[in-house]
Amino acid sequence: MPPPTVVSRPFLFSSEQAVASKLEAFARLSADDRFALAEATHNFRYVEPRRDLISEGDKPRFVHLVLDGWACRYKQLPDGKRQIVSLFVPGDFCDINVYILKAMDHSIAAITRLKVAMITPDEMNALTSERPRVTQALWWHELVTTAVQREWTLNLGQRSAYERLAHLLVELYLRLNVVGRAHDGRCDFPLTQNDLADATGLTAVHVNRTLQELRRDGLIELERKQLHILDMPRMMDVSMFNANYLHLDHEGRHLDANA
Amino acid sequence: MPPPTVVSRPFLFSSEQAVASKLEAFARLSADDRFALAEATHNFRYVEPRRDLISEGDKPRFVHLVLDGWACRYKQLPDGKRQIVSLFVPGDFCDINVYILKAMDHSIAAITRLKVAMITPDEMNALTSERPRVTQALWWHELVTTAVQREWTLNLGQRSAYERLAHLLVELYLRLNVVGRAHDGRCDFPLTQNDLADATGLTAVHVNRTLQELRRDGLIELERKQLHILDMPRMMDVSMFNANYLHLDHEGRHLDANA
DNA sequence: CGTCTGGTTGATACGACTCAAATTTGGTGG
DNA sequence: CCACCAAATTTGAGTCGTATCAACCAGACG
Numbered sequence: 376m377p378p379p380t381v382v383s384r385p386f387l388f389s390s391e392q393a394v395a396s397k398l399e400a401f402a403r404l405s406a407d408d409r410f411a412l413a414e415a416t417h418n419f420r421y422v423e424p425r426r427d428l429i430s431e432g433d434k435p436r437f438v439h440l441v442l443d444g445w446a447c448r449y450k451q452l453p454d455g456k457r458q459i460v461s462l463f464v465p466g467d468f469c470d471i472n473v474y475i476l477k478a479m480d481h482s483i484a485a486i487t488r489l490k491v492a493m494i495t496p497d498e499m500n501a502l503t504s505e506r507p508r509v510t511q512a513l514w515w516h517e518l519v520t521t522a523v524q525r526e527w528t529l530n531l532g533q534r535s536a537y538e539r540l541a542h543l544l545v546e547l548y549l550r551l552n553v554v555g556r557a558h559d560g561r562c563d564f565p566l567t568q569n570d571l572a573d574a575t576g577l578t579a580v581h582v583n584r585t586l587q588e589l590r591r592d593g594l595i596e597l598e599r600k601q602l603h604i605l606d607m608p609r610m611m612d613v614s615m616f617n618a619n620y621l622h623l624d625h626e627g628r629h630l631d632a633n634a
Numbered sequence: 635m636p637p638p639t640v641v642s643r644p645f646l647f648s649s650e651q652a653v654a655s656k657l658e659a660f661a662r663l664s665a666d667d668r669f670a671l672a673e674a675t676h677n678f679r680y681v682e683p684r685r686d687l688i689s690e691g692d693k694p695r696f697v698h699l700v701l702d703g704w705a706c707r708y709k710q711l712p713d714g715k716r717q718i719v720s721l722f723v724p725g726d727f728c729d730i731n732v733y734i735l736k737a738m739d740h741s742i743a744a745i746t747r748l749k750v751a752m753i754t755p756d757e758m759n760a761l762t763s764e765r766p767r768v769t770q771a772l773w774w775h776e777l778v779t780t781a782v783q784r785e786w787t788l789n790l791g792q793r794s795a796y797e798r799l800a801h802l803l804v805e806l807y808l809r810l811n812v813v814g815r816a817h818d819g820r821c822d823f824p825l826t827q828n829d830l831a832d833a834t835g836l837t838a839v840h841v842n843r844t845l846q847e848l849r850r851d852g853l854i855e856l857e858r859k860q861l862h863i864l865d866m867p868r869m870m871d872v873s874m875f876n877a878n879y880l881h882l883d884h885e886g887r888h889l890d891a892n893a
Numbered sequence: 894c895g896t897c898t899g900g901t902t903g904a905t906a907c908g909a910c911t912c913a914a915a916t917t918t919g920g921t922g923g
Numbered sequence: 924c925c926a927c928c929a930a931a932t933t934t935g936a937g938t939c940g941t942a943t944c945a946a947c948c949a950g951a952c953g
């Protein structure tokens with residue numbers, strides 16, 4: 376068994392708490408629910424940076440759940456172009472129910488060193504049957520995930536490079552904030568400019584220049600894998616950010632998005 | 635009650651059969667299952683072209699199911715830009731389970747005159763409980779829908795205008811084929827060049843020029859709302875089309891994608 | 894200390910956008 | 924059946940955002 380993750384983690388949250396936090400952004404869970412969740416995440420493994428967690432063509436057999444670190448979903452084209460179609464941060468499930476499909480149509484790779492739970496179909500059933508709140512929360516998670524995917528479609532289709540990058544940074548900050556991994560405008564940010572390019576459909580060169588613009592405009596600081604959003608209101612303004620698609624306005628919601 | 639739809643429908647399929655066809659692309663359904671589906675689609679309405687079926691901010695209360703005609707999901711930006719983030723053809727469900735969310739984060743509009751079933755949460759429960767095959771088929775539908783969304787992300791992020799349009803045309807042809815509304819490379823195609831522009835993140839002018847290129851290259855004919863794909867293999871080649879994301883390789887699959 | 898990855902800079906090219914106008918199509922009413 | 928209108932498509936000319944290609948630099952690492 377490999378040693379525990381060494382990914383920098385400046386805040387005092389355990390992996391398990393990230394998961395509960397994420398689902399509790401939607402529904403209040405009982406101690407019992409939380410225990411069942413912890414049970415389901417018992418079986419986990421580590422994946423090294425840049426390694427595939429699962430590859431296109433593989434038969435999916437587990438639901439994956441990111442406990443610590445970042446990962447990405449990507450698709451590759453025959454001409455070599457690569458698109459990161461989504462990002463995973465702690466607390467994110469990868470494809471609840473995928474296992475009913477014959478083969479993965481995309482790959483999932485670790486960005487940082489990754490701690491990821493592997494949940495069998497049986498365990499998922501055990502988790503959801505008799506647990507309507509958890510079931511509902513998982514549904515909410517699915518709906519939000521696809522809402523994010525739609526927002527990315529909008530992002531790529533209609534926003535300029537500048538707006539697009541700003542939007543992505545804000546989204547990630549807010550998603551990290553939900554699971555207690557972002558505060559005061561600051562968070563870990565392990566993506567390279569190359570990753571950002573693949574996620575935004577830009578070239579790395581242009582990402583570089585655009586980030587410089589964002590810095591020059593006093594909107595962000597970004598170095599040594601640390602992001603600092605200096606002016607959240609203006610960032611949201613220039614990126615035309617509307618948080619409604621994250622659906623954080625629920626009963627269980629207790630963290631302030633701007634905390 | 636308005637008169638029945640007048641949308642052109644060159645093939646001999648009823649609305650209900652489109653729905654069953656779509657789900658049966660994944661799972662064989664019993665006569666009983668099919669009857670239950672027909673039951674659930676009992677309550678329907680018509681929506682005129684360019685009208686919203688439901689708007690951003692609305693509280694979702696029904697699952698919608700397209701029985702006849704085309705619709706689109708779109709998001710609008712404060713600066714007026716609009717992105718069509720997905721398209722619906724007959725047999726497509728709009729957001730199974732949306733009703734657990736407080737508010738829609740996007741709008742859905744009719745492209746053609748639209749016949750759409752409105753299914754209440756209760757009816758959805760009635761449909762799924764005691765019907766594992768239908769439940770599974772609905773899950774499959776959800777998974778495929780989000781896979782399509784990912785492919786659009788890839789499309790917008792990495793493909794050129796030419797490839798992008800070709801890819802979209804092939805996708806729509808194949809999806810229509812599944813529900814028996816496309817044969818021999820031909821299908822109804824009610825999208826305007828403006829719609830295509832909003833769906834591909836291009837301008838209408840550029841869509842126009844690019845379609846002309848596709849015509850000049852002998853790949854398609856497109857006029858009077860009729861699409862004819864003249865050379866499917868080459869279309870798939872130039873658009874780097876890989877049908878795996880449509881997940882049509884299942885037990886219930888009986889239609890040939892190239893029929 | 895050399896190598897590698899990630900970040901930065903500069904010069905140039907091109908795909909897609911913009912703006913503006915003309916033409917065609919489809920629908921409507923006289 | 925034709926006249927008319929609005930919507931959709933087409934064309935042309937000029938511009939701009941982002942890509943491309945090619946170096947160069949800084950820090951991490953073995």
